[in-house]
Amino acid sequence: MIWTNWARTASATPVRQVRPATEEELSDAVRQAVRDGLTVRPVGAGHSFSAAAATDGVQVDLERLTALHRVERDPATGNALVTVGAGIRLHQLNRLLAERGLAMQNLGDIDRQSIAGAVSTGTHGTGARFGGLATRVRALTVVGADGEVRHCSPTENADLFEASRLGLGTTGVLSTVTVEAVPAFDLRATEDVQPLDHVLGHLDQLVDEADHFEFFWFPTARRVQTLTNTRVAPRAEHGRPARAGRRVLGAAGAVRTFVHEEVLSNAGLELVNRTATAFPATTPTLNRFAAQALRPRTYTAPSHEVLCNPRRVRFRETEYAVPRAVVVDVLRELDGWLRRTGENVPFPLEIRFAPAEDVWLSTAHGRETAYVAVQQYWRLPYGRYFDAAEQIFGAVGGRPHWGKMHTRDAGYLAGQYPRFEDFRRTRDAADPDRVFSNAYTRRVLG
Numbered sequence: 001m002i003w004t005n006w007a008r009t010a011s012a013t014p015v016r017q018v019r020p021a022t023e024e025e026l027s028d029a030v031r032q033a034v035r036d037g038l039t040v041r042p043v044g045a046g047h048s049f050s051a052a053a054a055t056d057g058v059q060v061d062l063e064r065l066t067a068l069h070r071v072e073r074d075p076a077t078g079n080a081l082v083t084v085g086a087g088i089r090l091h092q093l094n095r096l097l098a099e100r101g102l103a104m105q106n107l108g109d110i111d112r113q114s115i116a117g118a119v120s121t122g123t124h125g126t127g128a129r130f131g132g133l134a135t136r137v138r139a140l141t142v143v144g145a146d147g148e149v150r151h152c153s154p155t156e157n158a159d160l161f162e163a164s165r166l167g168l169g170t171t172g173v174l175s176t177v178t179v180e181a182v183p184a185f186d187l188r189a190t191e192d193v194q195p196l197d198h199v200l201g202h203l204d205q206l207v208d209e210a211d212h213f214e215f216f217w218f219p220t221a222r223r224v225q226t227l228t229n230t231r232v233a234p235r236a237e238h239g240r241p242a243r244a245g246r247r248v249l250g251a252a253g254a255v256r257t258f259v260h261e262e263v264l265s266n267a268g269l270e271l272v273n274r275t276a277t278a279f280p281a282t283t284p285t286l287n288r289f290a291a292q293a294l295r296p297r298t299y300t301a302p303s304h305e306v307l308c309n310p311r312r313v314r315f316r317e318t319e320y321a322v323p324r325a326v327v328v329d330v331l332r333e334l335d336g337w338l339r340r341t342g343e344n345v346p347f348p349l350e351i352r353f354a355p356a357e358d359v360w361l362s363t364a365h366g367r368e369t370a371y372v373a374v375q376q377y378w379r380l381p382y383g384r385y386f387d388a389a390e391q392i393f394g395a396v397g398g399r400p401h402w403g404k405m406h407t408r409d410a411g412y413l414a415g416q417y418p419r420f421e422d423f424r425r426t427r428d429a430a431d432p433d434r435v436f437s438n439a440y441t442r443r444v445l446g
């Protein structure tokens with residue numbers, strides 16, 4: 001069986017694939033692999049661009065461990081603690097939460113990933129006060145190399161908890177994850193097109209005054225698409241049941257929504273990229289067109305519907321977390337490189353923001369962060385572009401997303417994470433024989 005990831009940037013031929021339906025079956029699968037002298041890799045939705053989930057040993061697919069186990073009230077915050085099977089996909093989790101009047105505090109761009117895969121690679125959204133998914137994990141259970149199930153939280157197996165809530169599955173296989181959810185909320189989404197210089201000149205204000213701010217920038221275009229989402233009480237603005245937010249736009253609005261989401265983001269983006277691939281000289285014009293094509297719009301909808309969107313155009317991506325204080329310089333350098341070389345890039349950069357986080361291997365650990373995602377259409381070469389971007393990011397102490405493409409190794413990464421040695425010590429104790437390893441984890445963790 002040949003396994004490939006969504007982006008077709010990684011493939012592998014596992015000796016066997018198992019789909020445990022219970023925690024006991026999961027433990028047995030790990031024990032059997034160890035008896036057979038094989039390595040083990042859990043896999044979620046295969047949406048990492050890096051080869052994090054690849055294995056030539058036993059692939060453990062958790063698609064059958066998706067149950068909702070319990071919903072409790074956290075006495076400290078009053079929020080709900082929701083325990084689910086680690087293989088649950090984010091869209092399933094979002095639906096379960098919405099049915100109970102709950103929501104994830106923040107989400108990334110899509111909802112196809114498993115919760116375990118998303119937290120294990122440091123998946124994040126945007127918002128200067130709202131951290132990545134791993135920051136919302138309050139407890140988990142992990143099946144170790146000895147097949148034992150260990151409950152972990154800040155007060156029980158605390159180091160294993162820290163290393164497992166963002167650890168690329170190298171301390172064991174997560175079987176359940178407990179996340180802190182918040183009361184359901186809507187987002188008032190404002191999409192706009194603004195001059196690049198204005199956005200870069202007022203960046204702190206735009207980021208700090210919004211709940212969730214990000215922007216898309218088609219290379220060399222002088223205008224960018226800004227997305228500003230404001231948290232509001234459910235139904236406060238449109239006065240209709242949740243999900244009606246987009247429908248209140250009426251017929252004209254529906255056409256605009258279709259133009260935005262299908263023509264410009266999916267089918268239209270595909271057409272632009274195919275044209276740019278066949279006729280590279282058209283790319284600057286296409287980028288200018290794409291940057292201007294969006295018309296400002298505002299709508300209100302439940303949070304997960306605003307934050308997560310379908311992404312049907314296949315692409316490659318490297319993304320680095322850089323100190324927020326230097327992101328404008330980083331973007332100007334990238335702009336300079338793209339202009340000097342005339343590289344054919346008809347895909348936008350995406351720039352997002354996060355607060356400092358305490359998770360040991362979070363790319364936002366200990367510093368206010370800006371994320372710069374460098375994306376390329378899958379039919380076009382990406383090597384020179386990504387190399388140049390990595391050099392620019394590396395010069396400012398950038399940290400690559402664990403689930404995206406990059407060339408860094410443990411030597412570089414150890415210098416970027418103050419708790420790297422704590423992580424390695426905990427991993428050594430949990431998995432001294434490196435049962436849960438592959439070529440990627442050996443490169444990035446040593």
Ligand SMILES: Cc1cc2nc3c(=O)[nH]c(=O)nc-3n(C[C@H](O)[C@H](O)[C@H](O)COP(=O)(O)OP(=O)(O)OC[C@H]3O[C@@H](n4cnc5c(N)ncnc54)[C@H](O)[C@@H]3O)c2cc1C
Pocket residue numbers: 006007041042043044045046047048049052053062086087107108109110112113114115116117118119120121122123124125168169170172173174175311401403404
């Ligand atoms: C179109 C697209 C959009 C994306 N948008 C964003 C975004 O907005 N923000 C962002 O930060 N990232 C984003 N990503 C990256 C993505 O969120 C991460 O790569 C995430 O890990 C994918 O989850 P998955 O379930 O597919 O995990 P996989 O890719 O299958 O696995 C990822 C890692 O998790 C481990 N793992 C999986 N299951 C378990 C388990 N049960 N126990 C222990 N370890 C486990 C695997 O071994 C592997 O190391 C995007 C990716 C794509 C393709």
